Amino acid sequence: MTRQQFAVKVAAVRRRSLQGFTLIEVMIVVAVIGILAGLAVPSYNDYIRRGQLPEAFNALSEYRVKMEQYYQDNRNYGGTACASAASANGWNTFPTTIKYFTFTCALDTATGDTAKQSYTITATGGLSKAVGHVYTINERGERKTTKFKNATVDQGCWLTSGAVC
Structure with missing residues (x-):
């Protein structure tokens, strides 16, 4: 091979390397990015949820403690509404919304109770990824999940990642 032939081959290789990507190469990169996004976005959304x-868990626990303190002072959980005495006006503004959940309280939720000796506080998701979640706690401290990821469930715990306690 002469020097001139070698120079022609080197120039041809340089021209090919300066042409850029082929359509197949670009399509492969787009497909890989699509697959990665298809895996990452649902995981990220679940992480945010x-x-x-x-x-909800913190507020339900806090409201339960306050209801028990109210019971110690009044020997019931409220008259016409949960913690209805003036002494509880600083916190008993049911229904109340914090950021992602709305909280409600109902009296006389135990079977046969008519003496205001039972209650159930419910947290209902209302914003962002919390929508479709409903959690409860009652005077016995029983935690329940009644709705999880928009599906009706009946679990005796507060679900976070799976549909089983």
Whole structure:
């Protein structure tokens, strides 16, 4: 091979390398990005949802403690509404919405109760990824999940990641 032939081959290789990507190469990259996004977006959404659920758990626990304190002072959980005495006006504004959940309280929820000796506080998801989640707690401290990821369930715990306690 002469020097001139070698120079022609080197120039041809340089021209090919300067032409850019082929359509097949671009399509492969787009497909790989699509597959990665298809896996990452649902995982990220689930991560965000799980981060919003503790708001309900913390507030339900806090409301339960306040209801028990109210009971210690009044020997019932309320008259016409949960914690209805003036002493509880700072916190008993049911229904109330924090950020992702709305909280309601109902009296006389135990079977046969007519003396205001039972209650159920319910947290209902109303914003962002918390929509479709409903959690409850009662005077016995029983935690329940009645709706999880928009599906009706009946679990004796507060579900966060799976449909089983």
